[in-house]
Amino acid sequence: MAGTPVQVTGTVLTTRRVDAYHALTVVAPGIADRFRPGHFVTVAVGGRQTSMLTRRAFAVHDVKSDYGGTVEFVFAVRGPGTAWLADRKARDALDMVGPLGRPFPLPRDPATCLLVGGEYGSAPLFSLADALHQRNCRVDFVLGAASSDRVFGALRARRIGETTTLTTQDGSLGMRGSVVDVLPAVIADTRADVVYACGPMPMLRGVTAVCVEFDIPVQVSVEEAMACGIGVCMTCVVPVIGDDGATRMVRVCTEGPVFRGERVRFDDVGTIPFDALGAPGGDRGR
Template identity: 85%
Template sequence: MRRVDAYHALTVVAPGIADRFRPGHFVTVAVGGPRTSTLTRRAFAVHDVKPDYGGTVELVFTVRGAGTAWLADRRARDPLDLIGPLGRPFPLPRDPASCLLVGSEYGAAGLFALADALQQRNCRVDFVLGAASSDRVFGALRARRMAETATLTTRDGSLGVRGSVVDVLPGVIADTHADVVYACGPMATLGGVTAVCAEFGIPVQVSVEELMACGIGLCMTCTVPVIGDDGVTRMTRACVDGPVFRGERVRFDDVGTIPFDAHGAPGGDRAR
C-alpha cells in the first residue's frame, strides 16, 4: 500500500488476473475480513499490471466508507479475496489513430494501461486530466512523461487550467486532431465528454462509474439505460455488458431512472 496524493494505491500479487487483464477490466474485492457483516464486494478499475513481477495488479481508490477504510489499512502479505478480470475492456483501434484519453479524479487510473496498449499499436496518445484540486488530479506526472500532450484542469485553479475536463475538451480535440476519445470518471463528466464528441462527430468510449454489489451480473444494482443496435433502450448491466460503452449509446440524462420507453419498463407498452 502506498499513498498517491489524495489516494491509496494497492498492489496485489494475482498472476491469474494479470495474465488475462485487458485495459478497461475491473476487479471486485471482499472487504472487512472473514467475519465481517459487510457482504458486498467493492469494485475497482485496474490501474496497472506487471506480469513479469509475479503477476501484480495495482488498484487506486479513495476512502469513502467502512469498506474502503478497511482496505486502506491492509499491510504487506495480508491476504485479499479478489475476483477478476471482470467486464468488457476498451476496444482498440485496428490502425494507428490519434487517441485522446480523458479522466476525472481517480477514475483516470484506468486510462494508463490503455495508453500503454495504444502506444504499442503506434497510436498517438494525449491526456486531459482533471479534479477539484491539485492533490486529486491522478497521474499528472506520468501522463506528461508518456503522452504527446497532457492538459490538466482543477476547479479551484490550483493546477493547470481552472475549470473541468469538459471545459477544455473542444480546444484539445481541435489541437490534437483526435480520431477517438476514451473517458473515465463520474457520470456527469462522461455525459459532458460525450456531448462534446458528438459536436465534433468523433466516437467516444466511456467507462461508466455505477455502484456494483456483485460485479457478475446477478444483483442488477448497476443498470444503465443504453440504446441498443436496434434503437431500443434497455436497462443494461454495467458489470457484464460494460463498464465500457459507446458514449452516444448511454442515456446519461436518464441514469438513475428507468426511462418510460425502455424495454420492459412499467407502463412502457402503453406509452408507446
Template identity: 70%
Template sequence: MRTIKPVQMRSPVLTVRRVDTYHAITVVAPGVAERFRAGQFVAVAVGGDTSSMLARRAFFIHDVKPDYGGTVEFVFEVRGRGTSWLSECRSRDLLDVTGPLGRPFPLPRDPVNCVLVGDGHGASPLFPLAHTLRRRGCRVDFVLGAAGAQRVFGALAARRVGETATFATRDGSLGLRGRVTDALPQVIEDARADVVYGVGPLPVLRTVTAIAAKYGVPAQVAVEERMACGIGLCMTCVLPVVGDDGVTRMLRSCVDGPVFRGEQVRFDDVGTIPFDALGAPGWKARPDDSASTEIGQ
C-alpha cells in the same frame, strides 16, 4: 469479442502506498494479470473473514506487471468502512480478489489520434489503455482534472506517456481553472482526435460525450457506478442504453460495461426506467422488433 472468464483468488498484498490523496494496493494475482485488458476491474472482499460487510468493492485496474508471476494494482479513495479497511492492509495480508471483470475498452484497428479524459482517480484505467494504444502506433493526448492539484491522478505519468498532457482543476492549482471538460474542446481540435476515451462520474461522461459528438468524434466511456456484486446478479448498477437496433435496455455496468459507447447511454434518464425501455410497464414491441436481448457495442 471473445469472453475471458474471471478468476477468484486469495491474493497476497505486495505493497500499499499513498498516491497524493489516494491509496494504491498491489496484489499478487497472476490469474487476473494474464487475463486483463484495459478498462476492466476487480471486485475485492473487504473487512476480513468475519466481517459483516458482505458486498465487494469494485476498483478499476490501474496496472499489471509480470513481477512475482503477475501483479495487479488498483487505486482508491477512502470513502467509507470498506475502503478504510483496505487502506490499513499491509504487505503479506491476503485479499479475496475476483477479476478481471467487465468489458474492456475497444481498440482501433489502425493507428489513430486518441484523447483520453479522466477526472480524479477515475483516470487510473486510462494508463494501461494509453500504453496499449501507443504500442499500436496511436497518438495519445491526456486531459486530466480534479478539484485540486493533489487530486489529479497520474499527472507525471501522463506527461511521460502522452504526446501532450492538459490539466484542469476547479481551484486553479494546476493547469486551467475549471472542469476537465472545459479543456477538452481545444485538445480535440489540436490533436485532430479520431476517438475520445473517458472515465469519470456520469455527469462528466455526459459532457465528454456531448463535446465529442459536437466534433463528430466517437466517445468510449467507462462508467463509475456502484457495483455490489460485480457479476451481474444484484442489478444495482443498471443504466438505460440504446442498442444498435434503437431499443433501450437496462444494462448492467458490471457485465455489459463498464465501457459503453457514450452516445448510446441515456444520461438524462439514469436513475429511472424509461417508459420506452424493453420490459418497462407499458412497453410495446414494434411490429418489426423481435425484442432481441443482444446489444451492440
C-alpha cells in the same frame, strides 16, 4: 483464457499513498494473465467475520509480470469498506475476482487517441495508453479534478502523452475549470480521431456531448455502484440504446463498464425511462 474471470487469494505486495488516494499492488497471477485495459476487479472487504457482505469494485490501474503477475488498483476512502482496504499492509491476503467487465476496444489502425480522466477515474487510462502505443497510436491526455491532490497520474501522463492538459476547479493545478471546458480546444488542436473517458458520471455526460458535437467516437468507462460485479444483483443498471434503437436497462458490470458514449442515456441514469424495453408501458406496440 483472456478475460475469463477467476477468484484468487492475492497477497498485498505494496501499499502507497498517492495524494488523496490509496494504491494497492496485489500478487494475483490468474487475474494479471487475463487482463485487458478497462477490466476491473472486485475485492472482499472486512475480513472473514465482517458484516460487509458485498465486494468493492475497482478499475485496474496497472498489471505487471513480476512475482507471476501483479495487479494495482487505486481508490479513495469513502466508507468502512475502503477504509478497511486503506489499512492493509504488505503480505496481507485479499480475496479478489477478476478480470471483470468489457474492456476498451482498440483501434484497428493507428489513430490519434485522446484520453480523458476525472479524479482517480484516470487510473485505467494508463494501461490503455500502453496498449494504444503498441498499435502506433498517438496518445494525448486531459486530466482533471476539484483540486491538485485529486488529479491522478499527471506526471505519468506528461511522460507518456504527446500532450497533457490538466484542469482543477480551484485552479491549483493547470487550467481553472473542468475537463469538459477544455475538451473542444484539445480535440481541435490534436485532431483527435477517438476519445476514451473514465470518471464521474457528470463528467462522462459532458465529454460525450462534446464528442457528439465534433462527430467523433467516444468510449466511456461508466462509474456506477456495483454490489456483486458479476451481473446477478442488478444494482448497476443504466439505460443504454442498442443497435436496434431500443433502450434497455443493461448491467454496467457485464455489458460494460465500457460503452459507446452516445448510447448511454446519461440524463436518465438512476431511473427506468418509460420507453425502455420491459419498463411499465416501455414495450407497447412492439
